Amino acid sequence: MELPGKGLLKGLGVTLKTMTRKNGVQQYPDVQPDLPARSRGVIALMEANCTVCMLCARECPDWCIYIDSHKETVEVPGAARARQKNVLDRFDIDFSLCMYCGICIEVCPFDALYWAPEFAYAEGDIRNLLHDRGRLGEHMAHVPAPDAHDPMGEPSKEESTAAKKGGAR
Amino acid sequence: MTREMTVGVGAGADHLDTTEMVLNIGPQHPSTHGVLRLKLKLDGERVTACEPVVGYMHRGAEKLFEVRDYRQILMLANRHDWLSAFCSELGVALAVERLMGIEVPERAVWLRTALAELNRVLNHLMFLGSYPLEIGAITPVFYAFREREVLQGVFEEAAGGRMHFMFNRIGGLKEEVPVGWTGRAREAIGLVRKRMPDIDKLITRNEIFLARTKGVGVLTPEKAVAYGVSGPVARASGVDFDLRRDEPYLAYGELKVPVVTRTAGDCHARFECLLEQVYVSLDLAEECLNRVDAISGPVNVRLPKVVKAPEGHTYAWTENPLGVNGYYLVSRGEKTPYRLKLRTASYSNVQALATLLEGCLVPDLVAVLGSMFFVVGDVDK
Numbered sequence: 001m002e003l004p005g006k007g008l009l010k011g012l013g014v015t016l017k018t019m020t021r022k023n024g025v026q027q028y029p030d031v032q033p034d035l036p037a038r039s040r041g042v043i044a045l046m047e048a049n050c051t052v053c054m055l056c057a058r059e060c061p062d063w064c065i066y067i068d069s070h071k072e073t074v075e076v077p078g079a080a081r082a083r084q085k086n087v088l089d090r091f092d093i094d095f096s097l098c099m100y101c102g103i104c105i106e107v108c109p110f111d112a113l114y115w116a117p118e119f120a121y122a123e124g125d126i127r128n129l130l131h132d133r134g135r136l137g138e139h140m141a142h143v144p145a146p147d148a149h150d151p152m153g154e155p156s157k158e159e160s161t162a163a164k165k166g167g168a169r
Numbered sequence: 170m171t172r173e174m175t176v177g178v179g180a181g182a183d184h185l186d187t188t189e190m191v192l193n194i195g196p197q198h199p200s201t202h203g204v205l206r207l208k209l210k211l212d213g214e215r216v217t218a219c220e221p222v223v224g225y226m227h228r229g230a231e232k233l234f235e236v237r238d239y240r241q242i243l244m245l246a247n248r249h250d251w252l253s254a255f256c257s258e259l260g261v262a263l264a265v266e267r268l269m270g271i272e273v274p275e276r277a278v279w280l281r282t283a284l285a286e287l288n289r290v291l292n293h294l295m296f297l298g299s300y301p302l303e304i305g306a307i308t309p310v311f312y313a314f315r316e317r318e319v320l321q322g323v324f325e326e327a328a329g330g331r332m333h334f335m336f337n338r339i340g341g342l343k344e345e346v347p348v349g350w351t352g353r354a355r356e357a358i359g360l361v362r363k364r365m366p367d368i369d370k371l372i373t374r375n376e377i378f379l380a381r382t383k384g385v386g387v388l389t390p391e392k393a394v395a396y397g398v399s400g401p402v403a404r405a406s407g408v409d410f411d412l413r414r415d416e417p418y419l420a421y422g423e424l425k426v427p428v429v430t431r432t433a434g435d436c437h438a439r440f441e442c443l444l445e446q447v448y449v450s451l452d453l454a455e456e457c458l459n460r461v462d463a464i465s466g467p468v469n470v471r472l473p474k475v476v477k478a479p480e481g482h483t484y485a486w487t488e489n490p491l492g493v494n495g496y497y498l499v500s501r502g503e504k505t506p507y508r509l510k511l512r513t514a515s516y517s518n519v520q521a522l523a524t525l526l527e528g529c530l531v532p533d534l535v536a537v538l539g540s541m542f543f544v545v546g547d548v549d550k
Contacts, residue, residue, distance in 0.1 A: 004376070005376060006374070006376075007373075007374035007375040007376050007378075007379065008375055008376055008377070010370045010371075010374065010375075011308075011370060011371045011372065011375050013370065014312075014367050014370050014371050015308065015371075017367075018312075018367070024315075035325070036322075036325055036326040036329075036347075037347075038325070038326065038327070038328070038329035038347070039325055039329055040329040040330050059240075059241070061237055061241040061244050061245065099244055099248075099333070100330065100333065100335075101241075101243075101244040101333070101335045102329070102335060102343075103240060103241065103244065106343075115329060147347040147348065148347065148348045149344070149345040149346070149347065149348060150345055150346050150347065150348050150349075150350060150351065151348060152276070152461075152462065152464065152465040152466075153276060153345035153346070153465065153466070153467065153468055154345055154466075154467045154468070155345075156344065156345065
């Protein structure tokens with residue numbers, strides 16, 4: 001026969017124990033959370049790397065990337081023919097549609113897109129979640145250096161490129 | 170308008186008996202984890218019939234799969250059951266890999282197993298917190314979420330996400346884990362294991378909790394099998410079936426998977442099953458992490474630019490946190506599947522409510538409903 005109320009008392013014991021422990025509350029706006037480098041907060045655009053290949057817009061599962069561009073002819077001195085160059089007019093990501101899967105970043109062949117652990121961009125109006133290229137470019141400031149891979153696995157793309165460059169020098 | 174009635178001997182049978190009443194629970198009821206509607210027929214306080222009405226959250230996931238390539242499908246697959254995202258994307262990846270004949274590198278297999286088990290812990294902790302909450306015990310949910318936070322940190326460091334991990338790829342994982350991650354993951358597991366008894370002591374033997382759950386909503390093993398109930402809910406009824414042991418996938422073949430079962434089949438047994446599975450999963454995850462540390466090599470394979478599954482069909486099933494998930498993939502050699510049928514655990518678990526709630530009292534309703542452990546997104550797909 002168990003003592004009546006034993007289960008309740010045990011529960012209260014846990015409460016009492018927890019009461020004596022230091023709590024782990026972080027005062028959010030004053031103390032910013034320490035987020036890992038891979039944290040998927042917002043997508044940043046490095047415009048200089050973008051060649052308007054449209055891969056990101058095509059591979060996006062819900063088509064929330066809008067790209068417009070036009071072609072410009074560039075005369076290269078010494079070259080036989082003038083070269084055609086894509087110029088970006090518009091690069092918008094609609095974060096009200098974005099599912100934060102990261103496929104666009106993965107498919108980008110020229111490393112124009114990055115994840116940044118920036119998260120505080122909630123808006124009162126849903127239309128303001130459409131970030132244009134200027135806004136996306138600003139997010140580049142939050143992009144952290146990628147963290148090194150586990151030595152047991154394969155090194156990251158950045159690590160192996162750096163090693164190659166170091167070796168060639 | 171007034172009605173005159175003569176009350177005499179025998180009037181009770183004609184006029185004063187209770188009439189049947191139809192009561193709708195939901196679709197917007199906090200204990201349904203989403204939008205599930207239960208159409209109940211009541212005779213006073215007693216439920217005489219129950220019909221679960223599903224589909225309020227139907228998003229046509231299977232149809233959407235047919236117009237997405239395999240990488241995009243993973244993104245959709247981790248969303249129908251938002252509490253077991255990693256395990257759900259894993260099932261799709263396993264089916265496609267089998268059809269394409271891809272052999273996943275060993276390191277990826279062990280990492281996947283470790284993460285799948287950690288995802289199981291995350292899922293179970295959610296229910297361990299929310300179930301007592303539904304029947305009036307507010308405190309355990311804070312303890313459960315304290316542990317979830319620790320493990321979500323582990324996931325976030327590797328995958329970047331806290332809920333929709335998107336870490337599986339056809340042929341392995343998205344990328345290698347960061348340096349020192351396995352150590353930190355082991356620390357987190359140790360911490361959660363050390364603090365798990367808090368939840369246990371808080372609620373499992375609590376007299377009020379016992380009174381609400383013991384002997385309530387008993388599901389017989391026959392009924393469980395008949396309705397296709399699986400996972401911890403079925404095992405609480407004594408159905409000794411766990412795909413991790415009975416048809417091993419990933420690295421489970423090399424692991425000894427203890428299958429947690431109970432025989433009572435009531436709400437309390439289901440809760441106990443969930444609680445003990447957390448310990449089992451933590452142990453399994455730790456063992457997997459030890460193996461990961463001993464294996465070097467890549468975590469994914471090089472894929473062609475356009476991933477196309479060859480013509481054919483295959484059926485992959487996995488032991489998801491909530492039960493058996495099945496993926497029937499039919500491909501006609503395109504880059505999208507011709508059909509990808511999803512068999513989700515929650516759907517079958519919810520169907521059993523029809524038999525479980527019959528004859529139970531309205532005050533027990535939420536206790537039974539919450540103990541069936543389902544996610545409505547997983548029911549409606």
